Amino acid sequence: MQPILAIKGLTKSFGPNVILRDVDFEVFPADVVAIIGSSGSGKTTLLRCIDLLEEFEAGEIRLDGEQLGYRSSGGRRVRLPGRQLAMQRAKIAMVFQSYNLFPHLTALGNVMIGLTRVQHKPKAEARAIAEAWLERVGLAERRDHHPSALSGGQQQRVAIARALAMEPRLLLLDEVTSALDPELVQEVLLTIRRLAEAGTTMLIVTHEMRFARQVSTRTVFMDQGGILEEGPPEVIFGSPKTARLAEFLANVSH
């Protein structure tokens, strides 16, 4: 089976700080990969590189075999022009910690903008798709509200609808419950769980360990910019091989 996402030797630094070192990683259809690790281990940067929001120095990321972000020209790596980056980004969707909804648009407008302005669907069709997605995340009756009139959990569910309406090959979730009030976390986790059960391929960066263990088909532990351990969740959480992972799990479990 061909992987949807194949990462080889991904390396990224900010100035003298190496954020990602030589990351190798594959994601197959319907995989739900949870990425865990302490702050600064490079989890978020990994997602941002995959969504082409960051440039990286070495390595390659392939989506369905197509190299993302760069092409080789005479042995040199060249960043793709903006239009091609935009086309590649449209195939991958990302949901952010701080929702990042467009404040001047309604919930419906937020979900529709990619359909009309990226996929160039007719307005009526876009509207029907957007309404269906808002319905699926349980916000059909809030569609005409602006983000400022929605709770954090509702905003995040609109952001999930906005991402999925594009029918991406891959969904990236970056600590999507970290900014939420505790009582709003469950509604968002439930939404993600339903998507996982429906076969959506996703990469989930999360601090919710119990959720990671329950929802993921594979768990990845990142430490100091590299992947230290990966495997089925019951192995990663149940019998960590490295002292570092054991220490991390002990620290987050209480």
Added chain:
Amino acid sequence: MQSFASVLDVSSGLLLRGLALTVAISIAAVLAGSVIGTVIGPILTYGGRLSALPFRVFVDVVRGTPVLVLILASYYMPAGLGISPGPIEAGVVALSIFCASHVGETLRGALVAIPPTQIDAGRSIGLTFPRMLWYVLLPQALRQIAPNFVNTAVEIVKASSLLSAIGVGELLLTTQEIVGRTFMTMEFYALAGALYLAVNLTIGAGGWWLERRFSAR
């Protein structure tokens, strides 16, 4: 001795024509200036140092120059290039330049203030930069500068009185002519002041109405 009422009766047509010219020139300058300023603002913000440089210089020079100097320059300097604009054309050009630099600079401030996470979100969806500018960034920035924009429009109306210096028959020059004939200094300057005030209060009310309409966010 003539009465104010009888003079007003005779000269009201003249005065109204002056007022109409003031309003027309101001509208033309605000429209042209806003369009040009809306182009300049994004270039200043996202253009990169090199392509932004000429616009940066333009904005700083215009903002550092008295409006009267801009007006005189627009009227007299083109003659050196063999062009001789009429006073109204020159005046509209000068006020448009003035308006463009103000709109461009305030728009830059508003664009810079938009959180970069908005750009992340737009990129992530797959918007190209021009589309992101048009559908995501400009709508937010323009809403942000709306109150400031009312001020700019009011400034333009007030600055249009300076066009009397190059012989544009707008409200102030018309008033001066009437005063010159009748010596009713107090009455007609007060009337001119009241008319300027009325125009600017109307702009303020329009701005308030627009803000209320678009404040749903």
